[in-house]
Amino acid sequence: MTFRHYLELMKLRIGVMIALTAVMGYVAVADEVSVVQMAVLALAMLLGSAASSVFNHFYDRDIDRLMTRTARRPLASGAAQKPVMVLWFAGLLLALGLGLSSWAFNMVVSLHLFLGAFVYAVVYTVWLKRRTWLNIVIGGAAGSFAVLAGAAAVDPSIWLLPLLLAVTLFLWTPSHFWSLAILLKEDYAQAGIPMLPVLVGEKRTADAILINSVLLVGSALLPWMLGELGWIYGAGSSLLGAWFLWLNWRLCRNPSRPLARKNFFASMLYLVGLFFAVLADVNWA
Template identity: 50%
Template sequence: VERDLDARMPRTRNRPFVAGRFRAGAGWLVTILALLAAAVLLAAVVANGWAALYVFLGAVTYGVVYTVWLKRRTWLNIVVGGLSGSFAVLAGAAAVDPAMGAGPLLLAVVLFLWTPPHFWSLSMALREDYAAAGVPMLPVVVGNPLCAKVVFAHTLALSLLALLPALAGMGRIYLSAALVGGIWFTLESWWLVVRPSRRQAMRNFVASLGQLLLLLLGAIADRWLAGAA
């Protein structure tokens, strides 16, 4: 779907379809649809219908709504695309208990807020690549200095919201992880406002990954300890 874009960007021009290691054709579309159907069916059989629905919505949101429809059209592409991460959280939670509580719902919102500053940080570092490919990521549209301020605002809201699951069933391990990850990501985002350079954008990108890793590990550890007790 994105072979033409990948060919214009140094970061992606060696991907298999662009480099000619794989040949594009209808067979790939059939394969992708078959894999999606298998994943949805497996979720329905092993878990339940709600989990299957969220798996389907996550795949369609990322593969069709974001990649095919929005990515080339608007800087809001990744804002809407962030829903795919939220559906992944909801699918996992529904597989355990379809009547999910406030905790999984809050985590889904956290993933939704996490996605834009994560990808905008990367696109700030690779702004020239996205501009050359004609992809209207936020830094391409408004420039890195203004984008850095938007990233900081998103990160601050994200870091505060990420504390709320601790009030909805998550324990002290999650709260500690959310505090550490939130402070780390927020500080790096502040420095991105001060110096919106490629190097700092990559530091912020890494911090976003670190925050998400801490949040997920904290949530898993709390649930595991609760089950062991």
């Protein structure tokens, strides 16, 4: 395999989002922000995410061959003569992430990193993905551990605000992924994966996205409502939430692929917007 193949196995786009959520948890509780600490935290979380992604490529290589979107992935396409060898690569990445987080921060950060990787690699990929439409709902907990790790890097005893942000991350995943699943409905059906649009169709999936997003936006307001964050975060979260719910409502009225694609990318902008709202609030509120 080539260097590019190894990069593809690591799913760096997912890793960057995981690292961003960890930094959000760090920024939310830090009295003084250290760029060096944030960089080390982001790298550790990126390594942990990459480890679970490599395992995901290995375990799912059979169904990846059945889907147009994933058929050209390194292990699905046969680029690796001995796919099992990539498990050593996954183990190395995880060991590096755990070692770095333990050395630079504390064991609580390492525990959250491990749990996030375990939920994605084992709970989601092995136990749930091929069995139930709840796969992405429960599997969404993988991202929640990143924000808890970020807060624990500052002080493991601070729990309320990180927990509220973790709930928001948990509820963000279904709205994000079900929009993508509408776009990939035929692929998932071909591979026999029980994603929600395959089971109930686009219209009911769009309704489920809206219901979930109402819970998501409500949970994102809790840090402001409970006084953990100030008015800047409250205003930013409210505006972002109103915009995101409006897009969800449009998808419900017209569950088309173009609107599902807009919802998918909008969910990422919503999460990034929340991060900047946290950053602005802790610095200027």
